[in-house]
Amino acid sequence: MPNYQDKNHRKYILYLRKSSESEDKQAASIPAQRNEMEELIKRENLNVVATFEESQSAHSVGRPLFNQMVKMIDDGKADAILVWHLNRIARNALDGGMIIYLLDVHKLIEIRTKTNKHDGSGNDKFMLQIEFAMSKKYSDDLGEIVKRGNKEKFFERREWVGFAKPGYLNLTDPLSKKNYLDIDPIRFPLLKQAIDLILSGTHTPMQALDVLNNDFGYKTKQTMRLGGGPLSKSAWYRMLNDTFYYGLMRWSGNEIMGIHKPMITEEEFNLLQIRLGKKGKPHRTEHEYAYKSILKCGECGGSITCQEKWHIVCDNCKHKFARSKKIFACPHCHKSIEEMKKPVIRHYLYYTCTKKVHKDCSQGAIEVNVLEESIKQELNRFEIPEEFVSWAVDNLHEVLNVEEKSQNEIHDNLLSELNKNDQKIKSLMRLRISVKPDSYTPDIEKYYDDEQARLFLEKNNLQEKLKNYSNRQEDVAELTKETFNFACHARYRFDVGAVQEKTEILSKLGKNLTIKDRKLVIQGEKPFFLIEKARKEIKVLKESLEPDKRIVDPSYLITLEPVKTIMRRHWDLNPGTPKGVRFSKPVQLATMRCLLIKNMS
Numbered sequence: 079m080p081n082y083q084d085k086n087h088r089k090y091i092l093y094l095r096k097s098s099e100s101e102d103k104q105a106a107s108i109p110a111q112r113n114e115m116e117e118l119i120k121r122e123n124l125n126v127v128a129t130f131e132e133s134q135s136a137h138s139v140g141r142p143l144f145n146q147m148v149k150m151i152d153d154g155k156a157d158a159i160l161v162w163h164l165n166r167i168a169r170n171a172l173d174g175g176m177i178i179y180l181l182d183v184h185k186l187i188e189i190r191t192k193t194n195k196h197d198g199s200g201n202d203k204f205m206l207q208i209e210f211a212m213s214k215k216y217s218d219d220l221g222e223i224v225k226r227g228n229k230e231k232f233f234e235r236r237e238w239v240g241f242a243k244p245g246y247l248n249l250t251d252p253l254s255k256k257n258y259l260d261i262d263p264i265r266f267p268l269l270k271q272a273i274d275l276i277l278s279g280t281h282t283p284m285q286a287l288d289v290l291n292n293d294f295g296y297k298t299k300q301t302m303r304l305g306g307g308p309l310s311k312s313a314w315y316r317m318l319n320d321t322f323y324y325g326l327m328r329w330s331g332n333e334i335m336g337i338h339k340p341m342i343t344e345e346e347f348n349l350l351q352i353r354l355g356k357k358g359k360p361h362r363t364e365h366e367y368a369y370k371s372i373l374k375c376g377e378c379g380g381s382i383t384c385q386e387k388w389h390i391v392c393d394n395c396k397h398k399f400a401r402s403k404k405i406f407a408c409p410h411c412h413k414s415i416e417e418m419k420k421p422v423i424r425h426y427l428y429y430t431c432t433k434k435v436h437k438d439c440s441q442g443a444i445e446v447n448v449l450e451e452s453i454k455q456e457l458n459r460f461e462i463p464e465e466f467v468s469w470a471v472d473n474l475h476e477v478l479n480v481e482e483k484s485q486n487e488i489h490d491n492l493l494s495e496l497n498k499n500d501q502k503i504k505s506l507m508r509l510r511i512s513v514k515p516d517s518y519t520p521d522i523e524k525y526y527d528d529e530q531a532r533l534f535l536e537k538n539n540l541q542e543k544l545k546n547y548s549n550r551q552e553d554v555a556e557l558t559k560e561t562f563n564f565a566c567h568a569r570y571r572f573d574v575g576a577v578q579e580k581t582e583i584l585s586k587l588g589k590n591l592t593i594k595d596r597k598l599v600i601q602g603e604k605p606f607f608l609i610e611k612a613r614k615e616i617k618v619l620k621e622s623l624e625p626d627k628r629i630v631d632p633s634y635l636i637t638l639e640p641v642k643t644i645m646r647r648h649w650d651l652n653p654g655t656p657k658g659v660r661f662s663k664p665v666q667l668a669t670m671r672c673l674l675i676k677n678m679s
Contacts, residue, residue: 079479084330084568087154088187091147092129095166108133111162114192119160124190127156136169137217148176158188164196164206165213174210178203222237232329232653236337239329243319244298244309245269245341259338268294270341273318276353277346279301279420283354287314318350352388352423355406355415368580373429376594380435384427390415391422422454429593444596452598456587457569489544493615503533 086209094111108131119126128150130143137279144167150156151425159177161167168174180186187207189196196202227238238259242248245266250257272290275281281289290296291308298313300306317323324347325340326333351358373382388401390408397410407414415421430443461661564586572583584591590601 088125088158089127090119090148090158090160090190091156092160093132093144093147093166094130094162095132095134095141095144097133097135108146111166115160115162118190118192124160126160127460136165136167136173139170139172141173144173148180151180154185157186158190159186160190162192164189164191164209165216168210169213169217171210171214174207174214177210178206181206198458208631225559232327232332233334236327236334238322238327238338239338243320243322244313245323246338247299247320259337262299265296265299267339268296269317271345272296272551273342273350276318277342277349279353282417282419283315283318283357284311284416287311288632316355319358321347323347335455348425349423352390352401353415353418355417357416366577367427368577369584372581372585372591374590374592375431375435375439375441376432376592376599377441378433378436378439380439381432382429382593383432384429384446387426387428389426390418390426391424393418393421426598431593441594442596444593448596449598453572453584453587454569456598457572457583492540492544496537496544497539499533499537503537504531506530506533596611 092115094108094115096108096111112131118124122447128147130147132141132143134141134143136144147156147159153157160168167177177186177189181189181196181203184198187197196206200559231237232239238246242259242262245262246259247262248257249260268290271294272286275286275289276283287309296309298305298307298309320329321333322336323341324344325335325338326344327336367384370382370384375382376378389398390401390414391398392408392411394413395408395411397408399405399409401415406416408418427446429446429449431439431441433439440603506529507524510530568583572580575583588600590599592601594598
C-alpha cells in the first residue's frame with residue numbers, strides 16, 4: 079500500500095510539454111517550465127525518477143512520451159507527476175480520463191503543479207475533471223477561432239493559409255504584427271530560372287533540377303529540424319504541379335485566385351503539365367471560355383462548346399501526336415514526353431456545335447483565332463478615332479434641339495388626346511347614370527360596357543406613350559454617347575480585354591450570333607451599325623469631289639447640298655421611331671458629322 083503522507087518515498091516523473099507550433103506563441107516554453115520546476119524540486123527535495131520533454135499538441139491522442147509516462151505509472155515504476163500546469167498533461171478527454179483512472183485505482187498518488195497539489199481524494203478528482211474539461215473547451219474554442227481566421231484570410235483577404243511554399247516566405251509586419259506572404263528574394267528567382275529552362279525546351283524537368291541544385295547552388299529554407307539541403311525530386315515535381323505558382327490557391331477543397339506574386343502564368347503552367355508527361359497533373363478547374371454563352375449553331379440552333387487540344391511533335395522522330403490522358407510518349411518511337419528536348423508543342427482551341435439538338439449536325443469546328451479575326455473585322459466596320467468622339471457628342475446637342483421641337487409637338491398632341499379621352503369617359507359616365515331604370519336593357523348595358531372598356535384602353539395607351547416621351551432626350555444623349563464610345567474603344571478593349579469583356583463586346587454587335595460554315599454570322603442591327611452606313615455613303619461622296627475643290631475647313635462640308643441630302647435622308651428614316659431604335663435619327667446625324675470631319679480632313 080503506497081504511503082500517501084511521505085513525499086520523500088514518492089517517485090515523481092517530471093513532464094514538460096509545449097505544442098508543436100513556434101515558441102513565441104507558447105504560454106511558457108520548455109526551458110522556462112524546467113527552470114521553475116527545478117526550483118520546486120530543490121526546495122521540496124522531491125525524488126524525480128524520470129523526465130520527459132515533449133514538443134507535441136495535446137489536442138489529439140497519441141503522444142509517445144505521454145504514453146510512456148502512463149505506462150511507467152501503470153507498471154509501478156512511478157506514482158506521482160510533476161508538471162508546470164495541468165493543461166500540459168491533457169487537452170483531450172481520453173488522456174484526461176486515463177489520468178483520473180490512475181488516481182482512482184491508486185497507481186497515481188499525486189499530481190503536483192507549480193502552485194497546487196492534487197491527490198486521489200474525491201474532491202481533487204472532481205476538480206481535475208473540471209480542469210481537464212476546461213482545457214478541452216479552450217482547445218476546442220481555439221480551434222474554432224483558428225478555422226474562422228483561416229477562412230477569413232483565404233476567402234476575404236485572398237491570402238495563403240499555412241506554411242510558405244518554396245520560393246516564398248512567411249513574414250510578420252513589425253508594426254501591425256500581422257502575418258503575410260512574400261517572395262523569397264534568394265530562392266524565388268532561382269526557381270523561376272529553373273522553370274524557364276523547362277519551358278524553353280532546352281532541359282528536361284530532371285535536368286533543370288540538376289542545374290538548380292548544382293549550378294545555381296539552391297538550398298532549401300533551414301528550419302529547426304529540416305532544410306538547408308538541395309531540393310528533392312518529389313518536392314520539385316510537387317512544385318511543378320502546384321497551381322499556387324500561377325496564382326490559384328487550393329485549401330480545404332476550395333479554390334481562389336490569391337494576391338501573392340505568381341512565379342509563372344497560367345499558360346506557362348498548362349505548358350508545364352504537357353512537358354511533364356505522365357507526371358503532369360491536368361488543371362481540373364472548369365475553364366471560362368469567351369463567347370460560348372452567346373453563340374449558337376447556325377444549322378441546328380444548338381449550343382456552342384469549346385474543345386482544347388495539345389499537339390506535340392516528337393524531337394526524335396518528328397512524329398506529330400495529340401497529348402491525352404492516356405498518351406505520355408510518342409506513339410511512333412515511344413520516347414516519353416518528359417525526356418524530350420525542344421519538342422514542338424501547339425495549343426488549339428476550337429468552337430463547335432454540341433450536337434445535342436441534332437446528332438447529325440454537319441457543322442465543323444472553328445478555331446478561336448479565326449473566330450476572333452472575324453470579330454475584329456466586324457469591329458473595324460464602324461471604328462472611329464477618339465479625337466472625334468467628343469466633337470460628335472457636343473454636336474449631338476444641336477441635333478437634339480432640332481428634334482426637341484418636334485417631340486414637344488408630339489407630347490402636346492398626346493396630352494391633348496388624353497384630355498379629350500378623359501372628357502369622353504366622364505360624358506359616358508353621365509349618360510350611363512342618366513338612363514332610367516325601367517328602360518335599362520341588356521343591350522344598352524353591353525354597349526356602355528364595351529365603350530367604357532375601349533376608352534380606358536385608349537387612355538392606358540396614351541399614358542404609356544407620354545411616359546416614354548418624358549425622359550426621351552436624356553436617354554438619347556446618354557445612349558448616343560455610349561454608342562460613340564463603343565465604336566471608338568471596342569477594338570482596343572477586345573484586344574486587351576478579359577474573357578467577360580470580350581464576350582460583352584461580341585454581344586453588342588447584334589442579335590442571333592451564330593456560327594455556320596466556320597463563319598461568324600450576325601443578325602439584327604444595333605445603333606452603331608448606322609455608323610457603317612454613313613461611312614459608306616460619305617466615302618462615295620468623298621470620291622466624287624474633285625481634289626482641287628476640297629475645302630480647308632472640313633466642317634464647312636456639312637453645308638454642301640450632297641451632304642445635306644444624305645443627312646435629310648437619314649433624318650427622314652423611320653420618322654415613327656419604333657421601339658428599339660427610337661434614338662436612331664440623332665445617332666445618324668451626329669455620326670455623319672463625325673465621319674465627315676474624319677474623311678474630309
